[in-house]
Amino acid sequence: MILDVLQRIETDTQLPDAADVVIIGGGIAGVTATLFLAEAGLKVVLCEKGVIAGEQSSRNWGWVRQMGRDPVELPLTMGSLDIWRGMDKRFGIDTGFRETGITYVCRTPREVKEFADWADLADRIGMASERLDPAALARKLPAIARDRFKFGLHTKDDGRAEPWRAVPQMAMAARRLGATIIENCAVRGVETSAGHLSEVVTEKGRIRTERAILAGGAWSRMFLGNKGVNFPQLKLHGTVARVEIDGDAGDMPVGGGDFAFRKRLDGGYTVARRNWNVAQITPDSFRLLGTYLPTLMSSWREIQVRLNGEFLKEAGMPRKWGHDQQTTFEKIRTLDPQPMERYNRHALKNLARAFPVFAGARMTHSWAGLIDATPDAIPAIGPVKEIPGLFLSSGYSGHGFGSGPGGGQLVSDLVRGVAPTFDPKPFSLERFTAKGLRPGGAA
Ligand SMILES: Cc1cc2nc3c(=O)[nH]c(=O)nc-3n(C[C@H](O)[C@H](O)[C@H](O)COP(=O)(O)OP(=O)(O)OC[C@H]3O[C@@H](n4cnc5c(N)ncnc54)[C@H](O)[C@@H]3O)c2cc1C
Structure with missing residues (x-):
């Protein structure tokens, strides 16, 4: 359903031979990095295996919030909210952002x-x-x-925006500033020369560059795994619906223990069963069990563990490949999981008890998305030490629509080598190998 309503933009078809920076992935993390780098005058190319914002960045609830965030992440989240506030005016776009509280x-x-x-x-x-x-x-x-x-x-100070159009609008602005954006262009890997990144290899050809940002959302672990880098990341399945009601439930996003809703600019409401994300058991669940155990124990109420067809599907995906081979990124252009309708029915039942105006709500659409989560539910933003020249901006753990622009700002600062707008230390990849990794909340 999402792909039917997602705003599509004009993109480029010609892959340049060289770039200052190549961005891998066209969700909010990759697109905002592209936007800020293009604004700073760099020659940037973004490669997206499917369509801009086809995965998490169009499937989320559209909440832009600081409330409830981990104190470690708050400076980035608060800075991100500032960016959201000024975004439309600064770039002449319409993301649908409203500061509703x-x-x-x-x-x-x-x-x-x-x-x-x-x-x-x-x-x-x-x-x-x-x-x-x-x-x-x-x-x-x-x-x-x-x-x-x-x-x-x-x-x-918190707010909301429209996921079906916010990131495509940002990508449009990046193109106006000179960025090249190529859809249906999976990146297979990166090459190094003399121990430093030298090329990004795509299904459409190679791009010479010394700097690249991996913003691959739920795919970042697989991408890095091929290079021998262990980025701990698991996926949580979240189901969402759009409903219409006869009355008015107000402008403000509201969350309760077992429901959440947000008014949309198209007149409907986005609703979901809060605190019911599904952790599908996959081979990675076993590989990463030790790393995630503290988080699972502290958030067991919010996560439902399920064994289903996903196990065999992921078990069949190659973990190592060569750059001359077709990859899983080309075979699965867009992660488009089936919604779990039972969860939507629950959400609506709980919602009608809490806000009676939702009794008799008519569901017009439903969809699902896979949330990528790190063990401490904090994103990883920074250099990948094993591959000098490669940076990661991923693992936003259910918060990335709100904090994505802050992440885009931070990673673009790091890539440019300028003083970072936010302290990068809490987001370093090294924390995953350090002792005493803190458990995170559920996404
Ligand atoms: C149901 C749901 C509800 C949510 N609600 C909220 C919310 O209300 N507020 C909030 O702040 N956050 C929310 N989130 C989380 C938020 O949507 C994500 O954190 C954020 O969108 C992540 O952005 P991203 O750019 O990292 O990843 P994505 O948006 O997933 O983008 C990654 C992109 O990389 C591409 N890609 C991957 N590998 C390759 C490759 N090798 N070559 C080329 N392209 C590649 C993919 O195709 C994809 O388009 C929610 C998420 C879900 C699923």
Whole structure:
């Protein structure tokens, strides 16, 4: 369904012989890096194996938020929100960004504690957040079921944007600034010369370059694995729906323990069953079990583990290949998993209890996406030490629509060798091999 509504843009067909930087992957991580590098005057080429924003970057809920984020990631997330705020004006585009604020509503003591603790953290770092008692909740969210929720937390600076068009619009802006963007162009690998990156090899030919950014979303682990680099990354399946209702549930994205919704600019609402992502068991689940165990133990309530056909499908994918061979990247142009309709029905049932205006909601579309998650749920942004000249911007762990522009800014700073806008240390790949990796929350 997503591919039917995703905004398509004009792209390039001619692969240049050489570039200052090649970007691998046309999701929000790759496109924002391309945009900022092109703005800085570099000759940039972006290769996307399918279509711009065909995977996670068009399938997400469209929340742009700092609320609830890990303190380690907050400076990047807050900076990213600043970029979102200025993006449309700066580049003459329309991403659909609206600074609506967002609210979480809590019923159980565990939920109340989680968000009250986070409000304390926001106070400590001077970030605006508002604690809401049931009366204040009813004023802020007039459509809410009275007295169903004990506590709410509101962050007025957060917002939402339209995933079906935001990243294509950014890619359009990058092209206007001189970037070359090529769709249906899988990158098979990179070559080195004298120990430094020298070429990017695509299915359409080779590009000479000394710098490349891998922004391959859920594919980054496989790509790096072929070069002997172990990037820990697993995939979580998330199901989403678009519904229409007769009334109005308000402009603000709202999350509860078992539902989430966001108003869309096309008049509908994007809804999902919050805290019910599915971890499909694959061969990587066993290879990475030790690394992910602490996270699984701390987030077991939010993750459903399933064994299905995905195991054999992934087991059949080559882990090593040569650059003259057709790769899995060419065979699977776009990850387009089936939605789990039972999850959408649950979301709508829970939502109708919390916001009665959703009773009788009509579901017009449903879709799914695979969220790429690192063991600590923090992205990896920085140089890949084993391949000098190659940088990684991946593993956004369910947060990348909001924090992607911040990640694009950071990786473009690192590639250019200028003072980084954000401290890169929390995002280094080396943390995965260091002792004491912290467990992350569920995506
Ligand atoms: C259901 C769902 C809900 C979500 N909700 C939110 C939300 O509300 N807010 C939020 O902040 N985040 C959310 N996210 C997460 C967010 O969408 C992602 O973190 C973000 O889009 C990741 O962007 P990316 O560019 O890293 O990856 P992607 O968007 O997946 O892009 C990676 C691209 O790389 C391409 N690629 C891979 N390998 C190659 C290769 N070898 N050659 C060429 N191209 C290649 C792929 O085809 C793909 O297009 C959600 C995600 C999902 C699935």
